[in-house]
Amino acid sequence: MSVTSLTRRQILLTAGAAAAAAGLPALGAAAAHASSPVFAHGVASGDPLPESVLLWTRLTPTPEALPASGLGPEATVRWEVSPDPDFRRIAAKGSFVTGASRDHTVKAVATGLAPGTWYWYRFTYGRSVSPAGRTRTAPAAGAAVDRLRFGVVSCANYQAGHFSAYRHLVQRGDLDAVLHLGDYLYEYAPGEYQARDVVVRPHEPAVEMTTLAHYRLRHAQYKRDADLQALHASVPFIVTWDDHEAANDAWSGGAENHTEGAEGIWAERRAAANQAYAEWMPVRYEPGGALYRRFDFGSLASLSMLDLRSYRSQQASSLVDPAVDSPQRTITGTAQMDWLLGSLTASGPQWKLVGNPVMITPIRVPSTLSTAELGAVQTLMGGTTIDGVPYNVDQWDGYQADQHRIIRHLRDNGVKDTVFLTGDIHSGWACDLPADPLTYPTTGDSVAAELVCTSVTSDNLDDILGVPPRTGSLSVEAAMRANNPHVKYLDFDSHGFSVLDVTPAGVRMDWYVLAERTDAGSGAGLSTSWKVAAGTNRVQRADGGVL
Template identity: 65%
Template structure:
C-alpha cells in the first residue's frame, strides 16, 4: 500500500482543543498495550511533513507474518504540545493482514523546523506518545544540526543499550541508521563471539516474506529501540543484512539459488517487509536513495548501495575492481548523486553511505591470523594488498573516482561521507589522488565511520580482550594509509554528529558491555572537520 498523504492542516480550535486523550482514554496508560506492541516511529522529515508509523495487533492471533486478523481502522493526530491542546493535523486509515497490519502515513502541511507530538488510536486504545520534528525551510539559516549515527544492530549479539543512550539525550534532530538495522541469520549463525545473547525469531534464516515480517517485528519490541523511535525521527537506508549478506543486484553471498528459492523472490520479500515496517518515505518499485534538506546548513544524500550494484569480484586483486563497466551505485543513482553534489546550495554536503569509500590497503606485515580476522570482519575472500574489501567502494574504483573526481575538478567543498557496515570506528580523509597520497596532500572530502551497535568486531573475532591484539593492527593500517586519522577496531556503540557553519564534529561513544542491557557508554574520541579544509583532526572536547 502506498503511503497515505494528508495535506490538510486542521485548526486546533476545532479538533479536540484542550483534550489530553482520544475518546477520553489517557494516552500514557496505554504506552505498552498489546494493540501497539511494536511501538510507534517517525522518519524522513521535510520542511512541511514527516512519515508516521505504527503496527496494530487487532487480536491475539494476528501476529506479524501470520497473514491473519481483520482489517482495522486507525486514527492519528499531530499536535504542538504533549497535552494535545493544539492539534494541527489528524486523519484515519485502514490496515490489515495484506500489509501485516502496519500503518504508514505521510503527514504534510506542517510548519517547518518545529517539534511535534503524535499518537495513534485503534480499537479504543491510544498508543504511547511520540515526538518528531519537521526540517527547517530549505532557505532558512540553521545554526546547528545534530544527528545520532548508528549501524549494524544484531539482536543475537547483544542488547541495544546504544539506542537507550541516544534516546535520553534530548538534543538530537534525527537519527541516521546506515544499514544492517536487522540481520537475516538463524540462531547459531552469527552472534556475540559465538554466543547467542538473544535468539532470533523466527528460528531460521529469513528467506520468505513471513520470516522478514517476523524478524522486523521482533526488533521493534526492543524497549530501547522503541524509546528511540518514539523520541526522534529516523532517516534509514539498508545495507546487506536487511536481505542477505553481501547482497548485489542479482544475488548475495548468503543466498543459494534453488535451495533458498529465486533471489528475485527473496529480495522482493525483504523489500516489501522493509517498506511495511520502517518509517521511510519509500515503497517497492521506487528508488530508496533520496535527499533531505536541512536549511542552508546541510543536505543529506542517502545512498542505496545494494540494489543496483554489480556482483562483487572474487578476489581483492581481481582487475575487475577497476572495470568502468562495473558499478556500486548504478548509472541512474550515480547521475543523481553527482548532480546533487554539483548543484547543492547547502554548505555541508552530507552523504549517508552504507559502505566505506576511503581506499584502504592492509599491510603485508600483518600475520595470517590478523589478515584472516580482518577478512572475516569485512567479508573479503582474502586479505593482502590493495584493495582489501571488495564489498566496499574499494571493489568499484571507477565509481569512486567519478565521485571524488567530481569533488576535485569542481572545487566542491565540505563533503562528508557518513558510513556504517564495517563494525569499527574510522576518521579518514579522501585523497584526490590515492596513488600519490601523502606526497600530494590534497583531500577532497572526509569520511566518518560509526562502529556497530552490537555486531562482532576485530577483538571479538580474534577472541582477544578489547584494546590488546587490535591495537597493533590499527597502527599498521594507519601507517600504511596516512589518510586514515583514526581507527578503533574494538568498540561497540554509536556516534553523535554535530554540524555548524564552522565545522562538523563527530563524537564516538563506546559501550562498556554490549551484552548488558544496562551498559554504560563513554565518549571514546572526537574528530572535527573545519569548514573549507576537507581535513579531519582530533579535538579534545566532546560536543557541548
C-alpha cells in the first residue's frame, strides 16, 4: 500500500491490529512512570559497546531539587545491571555521586558485560527504586551477525505534536537500538515554531533557550514525555545533535537564530547547550570532548555518528557565493573529516553506515514550481534563493569541497556498501549518491546511498502549504525527482519514524507515517520500503516491513 493511497482510517486499523496481535512489551509508558517522583524523568541507556553500555537517569533527592533550580544536596545513586528482569543475578553494579552542579543527572558506564546480550538495569536512592530499563550490548568484534534492526528518528518538536512515533517503536519490541539523528528537542519559545502555527504543547520555559537553566528545563520537559520515557527504557539510543539542540542553523561561530548582544555571546550559549546535552542525554560525551564516534556491530556493520555543527564554517549566502565550494570552508572540520575518510576505507565490518545530521546528496530545486510552491520549499529547506529558486546551503550542498572530497574518496577507493542515514529535512528520501550528478545515470556511477527519515512532529511541506497530506506536494515531488534523477523516493508530507534492517544481503529502510501528529493516540502505518543490495551502492524499491 503506497502513502498516496494510505488513509488515516487504514493507518488506525492497521496499527491497532498489529498492536493487538503482538501485545505490548513489558516496558510501556505506564511502566516508565511506575516509580516515585525521585526518578520522575525515567531511565535511559546509550552508546552500546560489546562489553559496556552507558546508563542514565535524573535524581530528585528532595522536593526543591527541581531541574535547573541549583538546589538540593549531593547524593549517591546506586545502579545495577542484570540479565534477568527480576534482578536475581547481578552482572554489574556501582554508584554515582550527583548534585546540583550537574543538575542531579546520573551517567554511569556499566562494564564487564557479555557481548550481544540483553540486560535489565535500575537505579536506587534510599528506598526509592527507579523503573527498570532494558538495554543491549553490541556484538563482539568480528562476530558473525545475521541481522541488525534500528529505529531511526529525528526532528521531534514538542510544540508541534505528540511523540506517538516513539510509542510505536516501543510496541515493536524487535529493535537493537534507536538512532536519533538530531533535533531531539527545539530551542523556540511558545508561538515561535509549532504545528501549522498551533501550539499543541507549549515549551517550558516559555522563552527561547539561551542560558544553561533554559536548556536544562527544556531537556527535563522532553524527558517527562511518557512515550519518550518508554522508548528510552526499552532500548539503547545512539544519538547526535543537529542545530536545534542549540539554535537554528548553528555553525562554529554563531547561528541564524542567535543575535549577538541581545541573546548573549554565542560561545557561552553553545557551551550551555552542550553542557545540558552532556548532562541529560545517554551519550558518551562530556563538554570539551568530541561527539563524533564510531560503533562496530560484529562483522556486519559499522556506524559513524557525525557532528556537523561544532566545526562547520558559516553558511554561504547562496550556491553562487564563491565561498560555497571554497576548500577553506568545512562542514566537518579537518580532524573529523580525516577520521570519517579512514572509517569509510577501514577493513572490518561489511556495511559502513553513517549517522548524518544533514543531507549529503546534491539537490537542485526546479525553477518550474509555482511561487507558492517555491516559497514553501524554501521555508522547508531553510536555505537561500538564486533567481527565485531555493537552495539549502545548510546541507552538504553548501560545503561542496567537503562534499566532493567524500564522493571522490568513495569513488577512487572503490568503496562498497556505504549508506548515509539522515534526518533534518522533515521529509522522507531514498537517493543514490552520484559520483557526478551531470552524467548520472547515463555514465555516472553511484558511490553510496542515502536514506532520510521524516520528522517525528516538525512541520513539512503540506503543513507549510496549509493543504491536506498527499495533495499539493505531489507535483512538487514529481518535479524534484525529474530534476534530480538520483532521487528515487521523496515524501514531503508525512510525520513518523523509520526502521532500518541490516543483513549481509542488504540494507532496507521502512518508512512509517502517523495518522495525526497532534493526536496522542495516533496510529501509524507502513508507507514504503527501499533497499540497498550488497555491492550495488544503489537504492531500489523493496517489499514492506512489519509494524
